[in-house]
Amino acid sequence: MASPPRAAPFRRGLAFAAGLGFAVVPAIGPFLALLAVATGRLEIHRADRWWWLCAALLGVPLMVTGHAMAGALTIGQVLAVWLIFRSASAMRRVLHDASVPNDIGGGLVVGLALTLTIGLRQLDAMRLDTALTLLDSLTWHGHSALFGHAILVLSSLLAVVVPSARLRIIALALGGVGVVLSGAREAMFVWLLVAIGIRLLRRGGGRNVKIAEWTLIALMAVIASGAATLVGLGRPGFVTNLILPASEEANLLRGTEIAVGDWWHHLGVGVVSRTERVAGEERTVFIVTKAWPEPWARLQQVVTLVPGETYTLSAAWRATDGLRPGLDGWGRPGGGERDTVLTSTVSAGALSAGGSGGVVVLDATLEPLGDGWERGAVTFRFEGERPLGWYTGVVVDRTRSIGAQLAVSEMQLTATSERVSYAAGIADRGTDLQSSRLPIWRDALAAIAARPLWGWGTDGLPRSTAQLRPDETRVRPVAAHAHNAVLAAWVDRGVFGAVGLLGLMVLLSLRAVQQRDRAAVVVILGVLILNVFDATLLAGSVIYPLAAVLGWRAMHPSRAAVAETGVGSFATVRTALALGDAAAGAIAVSLATLAVGTFDPAVTLGGVWTTPLAYAVLVWPAMAAWSGLYPGYGLASHVSLARTVRAAGAGAVALGFGALLFPEALPLPGTVVVLAGIISVIAAPAIRAFVKASLRDLRLWGRPVVLLGSSEASARVARHLLAYPGIGLHPVAAFGNADGWHVSDLPVMGPLDAAWRYVAESGVRHAIVAPDAASGLDFDEVLLRANRRLRYVQFLPELQGLPAASFTAAPLGTALSLEIRNELASATNRSVKRAMDLIGAALLLAALAPMLALIALWIRRDSPGPALYRSERLGRYGRTFGCLKFRTMFVDADARLADLMAGDETLRDEYGRYHKLQDDPRVTGAGHWLRRSSLDELPQLVNVLLGDMSLVGPRPYLVRELEQMGTERELVFLARPGMTGYWQVSGRNDITFAERQAMEAHYVRNWSVWWDVELVLRTPLVLARRTGR
Known part of the structure; x- marks a missing residue:
């Protein structure tokens, strides 16, 4: 067979240049996408409107808050992402030359190398003489986290798309070097996740390639874990520092010999550095100039104080005459507690110190060092209730002067009861999670609570903190953003921006998840983890390459999945449900706190949300798991609703008991707990419904099911499961006799004997055995023939008219009953049902009274006749009653109907089948709208109050329909007719009269309070669609 023609050299060179340019300058992506538009290769699809909606959600809030230019640029950026994604898909669709992807991949790898080289040019202040290790000497002049994230994302994407295993190793190695030198520890762990995931998913390459790849992974794991310190190689400084100090005498301050580093906070001071001898040793000396008049202006860092620990804070300084330097510290525990403060000052040749809010000063000393240098030291014990992020450093001058200068060196904080010899602090870039992220996230939550809808605009976090906590902005640094992508979007753009960001991520990843493109999903997961600890997703160097690669792979030839397909999707479904339940608990507690806080200013989000409470909200997922809701496949919707509400209520009760038993760890007032319980029973079902719908869109929800047997019972089950995917049992194949099988979406794939091979090859673990197959297959045979691969087997009994929900299976000896x-x-x-009717009808009548009066007036003006129409209907036990409705027909409607059917056989047939006419000429102008919206039935609320009807039940049949009702009419008449019901929310006018009665008989057999609740909740959605299912 002849090989495909090779591309022309010019075309190959152009492909290489495109890959090179995209890697070096990711912002070129939108311009490359415009070429696809100009050449007519990009067609607008209906689904593109979701991209435009996300652009509006992210950009419009900025315009509303007065940042029109920033909003317009954001909209343009998101539209650029859309163009890149769609144009990449279009190129993949029309590109058939196998050499072009190789050339693009080669250009991308070379571009990655150039990007890394350019980025490393930012390294500054190489102080090998004073740093403990090589990595300790590296500081960044630019934004190191953004560089690390961009290099990681770019290298990960290249590892996914490059055609050869060798290029994959090169891409990962280049990315690993960039990540290590960027100092972003979260990026290192994500690199390991991506590298291991791609290695396991893409098994190409020979023995040497595999050895090289696993060696690279092992090396990066050693660096990330900090194990390199054991052999003297030092450890890189990462934001999420998981390595404890080597000893109690270790300096808890970072980079004390390096002047430039993100660990320093200049609070009202300016700083320059030089090298001098201090007490006979060569040291870095900081010349600190006071720029604010406040007496606490200082050079400081943030550390974490542990309750019960004793600390010694010290520093050497050289002061001019008249200066009064000192050592200070400040922190705010939250929950209304006093600020944790340490103050000290030099006076009359001695250092005096004091503390408050949990700081107990044990000793303060001032020691001369020679050449005008002195060393001040304060020993104190921290008696707080929880770990605290504490800002501490050296004060230049305790007076309100400006311009005073102080030479400072050998700053040190140790967890000891006395001063120890100075040791330079390791230059960790950033701080641990407790002190570097949690305080920022608390600031972000406070900003969100103040302006949840539209946000604060650009620079929202510093702007909000300055307005909400002006006293704190003068004593501690405020982060430039929330260091979490969702929180940052919510702070700047409000809830609309947060929804827009989540929607954008869903649009980017949707096709990869649907197609089970596991390599791409691993990279997406890595990007999400990165943006938990920082907000780099919307950076062009991150999102443009991500959109290009995901768009390219969206045209992957693999077929989209239909349900769970393996361990990954299995875990994703359950994780998503658990996160949704935890979110419901967290939202309930937060909203309850905000509501109570409006009446009691002492109740605040910062005071309530403690670390123990963050763990305590996991009680909601725990209760849901105990209720069998993970995942809850096969449960009827009203059963799932009942379990969800009960689990949410149980979670609130458990939280209340925890607050009573551990009031210090869970400082929740009783009113907050009660209100949180009420909110959670509403939020949990709503969030679960949203999560299930999202999982269905991602083709993750549901367990594949094979049907054994092709009887009418099997077909009925198949149609029901296909019509209601929320149940979570997804028929993928049927086996049996194809004669008489009428399920078009699920053809019979062969006889029963062919099912066993299909089960073995497809990995299906759930089978439904119909009566025709069960007659020749017992349970043991099903297990044996399927080679024990089937975990779930359901048998359909040959019993007619039994309830499908209100039963309990129990053994009677060796028999099943x-x-x-x-x-x-x-x-x-x-x-209970009658109480729900009375309360619901009374409240609805009171709320809708003005609208009902306006509708009545409209009807009277639209056509002659009364506003209300009283129709004789069959009620409970077949008794007749007057059913009230707004008049929607002309007053001589019955005569008109007789005339119409007398001359039109088609209309007679339609009315005989459905007992309605689709285009009924008897309906008035107002009646058409009232019927489409179902508002004509609102007067039936009066019938509900009178006891003739219920809010939920079978439809009220006409008296003349009695003779046409089937054998199940007596069963239907056991319940009061309802304003809404099972058939109304399932099929409305789109099903036949006989099917309608069957559904209503099913409702009566399986009635429960929770089913009524579910039908009431679903009714507004059906009314909004103005159509049946």
């Missing part, structure tokens, strides 16, 4: 419960026979259940 089904205990049937008649819920409507319970007086308690009937009382």
Whole structure:
């Protein structure tokens, strides 16, 4: 067979240049996308409107808050992402030359190398003589985290798309070097995740390639874990520092011999540095100039104080005459507690110190060092209730002067009860999670609570902190942004921006998840983890390459999945549900706190949200798991609703008991707990419904099911499961006799004997056995024939008219029995249903009274006749009652109907089948709109109050329809007719009269309070669509 033609040299060179340019200058992406638009290769699809919506959600809030230019640029950036994604997909669709992807990949790798080289040019202040290790000597002049994230994302994407295993190793190695030198520890762990994931998913390459790849992974794991310190190689400084100090005498301050580093906070001071001899040793000396008049202006760092620990804070300084330097510290525990403060000052040749808010000063000394140098030291014990992020450093002058200068060196904080010899602090870039991220996230939550809808605009976090906590901005640094992508979007752009950002990520990853493109999903997961600890997603160097690669792979030839397909999707479904339940608990507690805080200013989010509470909200997922909701496949929607509400209520009760038993760890007032419980039983079902819908869109929700047997019972189950994907059982194949099978979406794939091979090859673990197949297959045979691969086997019994929900399976000896419960026979259940009717109807009538009056007036003006129409209907036990409706037909409608059907056989057939006419000429102008919106039935609320009807039940049948009702009419008449019901929210006018009765009989057999609640909640959605299912 002849090989495909090779591309022309010019075309190959152009492909290489495109890859090179995209890697070196990611911002070129939108311009390359415009070429696809100009050449007519990009077609606008209906789904593109979601991209435009995300652009509006991210940009418009900035315009609303007065930042029109920033909003316009944001909209332009998101549209650029859309163009890149769509143009990459379009190029992949039309590109058939196999050599072009190789050339693009080669250009991308070379571009990555150039990007790394250019980035490393930012390294400054190489102080090998004073640093403890080589990595300690590196500081960044630019934004190191953004550089590390960009290099990581670019190298990971290249590792996914490059065609050869060798190029993949080169890309990962270049990315690893950039990540290590960037100092972003979270990026290192994400690099390991991506590298291991791609290695396991893409098994190409020979033995040497595999050895090289695993060696590279092992080396990066050693660096990330900090194990290199054991052999004297030092450890890089990362934001999430997981390595404890080597000893109690270690300096807890960082980079004390390096003048430039993000660990320094210049609070009202300016700083320059030089090298001098201090007490006979060569040291870095900081010349600190006071720029603010405040007496606490200082050069400081942030550390974490541990309750019960004793610390010694010291520094050497050289002061001119008249200066009064000192050592200070400040922190705010939250929860209304006093600020944790340490103050000290030199006076009359001695150092005096004092503390408050948990700081107990034990000793303060001032020691001369010679050449005008002195060393001040303060020993104190921290008696706080929880770990605290504490800002500490050297004060230049305790007076209100400006311009005073102080030479400072050998700054040190140790967890000891006395001063120890000075040791330079290791230059960790950033601080640990407790002190570098949690305080920022608390600031972000406070900003969100103040302006949740539209946000604060650009620079929202410093702007909000300056307005909400002006006293704190003068004593501690404020982060430039929230260091979390979602929080940053919410602070700047409000809830609309947060939703827009999440929607953008869904649009980028949707196709990869649907197609089970596992390598791309690993990279997406890595990007999400990065943006938990920082907000780099919207940076052009991150999102443009991500959009290009995901768009390219969106045209992957693999077929989209239909449900769970493996361990990854299995874990994703359960993780998403658990996160949704945890979010419901967190939202409930937060909203309850905000509501109570409006009446009690002492109740604040910062005071309530403690670390123990963050763990305590996991009680909601725990209760949901105990209720069998992970994942809850096969549960009817009202059963799932009932379990979700009960689990949420149990979670709130458990939290309340925790607050009573551990009031210090969980400082929750009783009103907050009660209100949180009420909110959670509403939020949990709503969030679970949203998560399930999202998982369905991602083709993750549901367990694949094979049907054994092709009887009518099997077809009925297949149609039901296909029509209601929320149940979570997704038929993928049917086996049996194809004769008489009428499920078009699920053809019979062969006889029963062919099912076993299909089960073995497809990995399906759930089978439903129909009665025709069950007659020749017992349970043991199903297990044996399927080679024990089937974990779930359901048998459809040959029993007609039994409830599908109100039963309990129990053994009687060696036999299986089904205990049937008649819920409507319970007086308690009937009382609950009647109470719901009375309360609901009364509240709705009171709320809708003005609208009902306006509708009545409109009807009277639209056509002659009364506003209300009283129709004789069949009620409970077949008794007749007057059913009230707004008049939607002309007053002589019955005569008109008789005339119409007398001359039109088609209309007679339609009315005989559906008992309605699709285009009924008897309906008035106002009646058309009232019927489409179902508002014509609102007067039936009066019938509900009178006891003739219920909010939920079978439809009220016409008296003349009695003879046409089937054998199940007596069962239907056991319940009061309802304003809404099972058939109304499932099919409305789109099903036949016989199917309608069957559905209503099913409702009566399986009635429960929770099913009524679910049908009431679903009714507004059906009304909004103005159509049946």
